[in-house]
Amino acid sequence: MKVTVVGAGAVGASCAEYIAIKDFASEVVLLDIKEGYAEGKAMDLMQTASLNGFDTKITGVTNDYSKTAGSDICVITSGIPRKPGMTREELIGINAGIVKTVSSSLIEHSPNTIIIVVSNPMDTMTYLVHKSTGLPKNRIIGMGGALDSARFKYRLAEAIGGPISDVDGMVIGGHSDTGMIPLTRLATRNGVPVSNFIAADRLEQVKEDTKVGGATLTKLLGTSAWYAPGAAVSGLVQAIACDQKKVYPCSVLLEGEYDLNDICLGVPVILGKNGIEEIVNIPLNDAEKANMQESADAVRKVNEML
Numbered sequence: 343m344k345v346t347v348v349g350a351g352a353v354g355a356s357c358a359e360y361i362a363i364k365d366f367a368s369e370v371v372l373l374d375i376k377e378g379y380a381e382g383k384a385m386d387l388m389q390t391a392s393l394n395g396f397d398t399k400i401t402g403v404t405n406d407y408s409k410t411a412g413s414d415i416c417v418i419t420s421g422i423p424r425k426p427g428m429t430r431e432e433l434i435g436i437n438a439g440i441v442k443t444v445s446s447s448l449i450e451h452s453p454n455t456i457i458i459v460v461s462n463p464m465d466t467m468t469y470l471v472h473k474s475t476g477l478p479k480n481r482i483i484g485m486g487g488a489l490d491s492a493r494f495k496y497r498l499a500e501a502i503g504g505p506i507s508d509v510d511g512m513v514i515g516g517h518s519d520t521g522m523i524p525l526t527r528l529a530t531r532n533g534v535p536v537s538n539f540i541a542a543d544r545l546e547q548v549k550e551d552t553k554v555g556g557a558t559l560t561k562l563l564g565t566s567a568w569y570a571p572g573a574a575v576s577g578l579v580q581a582i583a584c585d586q587k588k589v590y591p592c593s594v595l596l597e598g599e600y601d602l603n604d605i606c607l608g609v610p611v612i613l614g615k616n617g618i619e620e621i622v623n624i625p626l627n628d629a630e631k632a633n634m635q636e637s638a639d640a641v642r643k644v645n646e647m648l
């Protein structure tokens with residue numbers, strides 16, 4: 343199993359590290375445009391191999407796509423991150439050009455690859471990869487919901503005052519400060535609805551804290567987060583590489599599902615060796631359906647800027 347990660351910055355390196363630590367891939371190629379940067383990150387990470395006990399070989403290259411040839415999975419993290427006070431959508435001007443060039447170079451050397459898009463604004467970047475490459479929809483996956491759901495679970499556990507392993511929950515919709523839809527109605531603590539443990543106003547706070555999870559970290563860090571994003575990507579890569587058939591919310595091209603068409607938006611999918619094996623249709627109530635439509639409208643406005 344060969345995995346390429348484009349962008350050896352904060353998220354790309356974290357993603358390569360978690361993939362290596364989980365030890366399911368034979369090779370990870372890190373590629374960056376900055377001279378020597380990916381080589382340096384790869385060497386540093388390889389020097390953790392004996393300490394962390396993995397055999398995955400990590401190599402770094404400066405913009406040499408021939409070294410990515412035959413990758414089963416390619417992750418795109420190249421592009422600029424936001425600064426405090428910015429929205430993800432403001433990154434489109436610079437990141438759209440980067441994502442378009444990078445995806446085309448990747449496919450030239452790995453025509454059968456599955457692409458995971460991370461660069462922001464992620465739903466629009468995923469749509470751009472669809473429009474510009476024409477790859478089948480099961481092989482283009484946007485990562486956002488897996489991260490947002492991890493943040494949701496963190497906030498739920500905080501509100502409950504119990505362990506994160508006790509809670510389950512999912513965030514669908516757009517990966518944006520206003521477009522995320524944390525499904526509080528369906529969140530559980532060991533199978534019991536969380537509303538049994540959290541008062542309605544506190545649950546509303548959990549929802550709001552989850553939606554601005556990325557902005558909160560950006561304010562604290564001065565740039566956007568990388569550990570949880572890297573871990574979330576590694577989870578998707580592992581589900582595909584190991585044909586796990588796990589359910590994750592991912593941004594995927596919708597063709598009628600959730601009453602939406604010609605848009606990439608976060609919905610639950612089953613991930614396996616073919617990438618997106620199936621889009622899972624969960625029955626939403628009227629309020630959630632309306633939230634989905636609003637979220638889609640906002641993403642469409644950003645898509646129009648492409």
Ligand SMILES: NC(=O)c1ccc[n+]([C@@H]2O[C@H](COP(=O)([O-])OP(=O)(O)OC[C@H]3O[C@@H](n4cnc5c(N)ncnc54)[C@H](O)[C@@H]3O)[C@@H](O)[C@H]2O)c1
Nearest residue numbers: 349351352353374375420421422423460461462464485571
């Ligand atoms: N979807 C998500 O959930 C999620 C989570 C976190 C970050 N992000 C996004 O991921 C992107 C990367 O974030 P980061 O914190 O790693 O930024 P970063 O600045 O640390 O790293 C980005 C890297 O991309 C490289 N790069 C730029 N243009 C390139 C090109 N054409 N080819 C190859 N490499 C190129 C840069 O040299 C840099 O090393 C941002 O757009 C950020 O908003 C998305």
Ligand SMILES: O=C(O)C[C@H](O)C(=O)O
Nearest residue numbers: 424430462556557566567
């Ligand atoms: O918040 C950001 O800009 C980065 C990423 O989308 C995140 O949610 O951490």
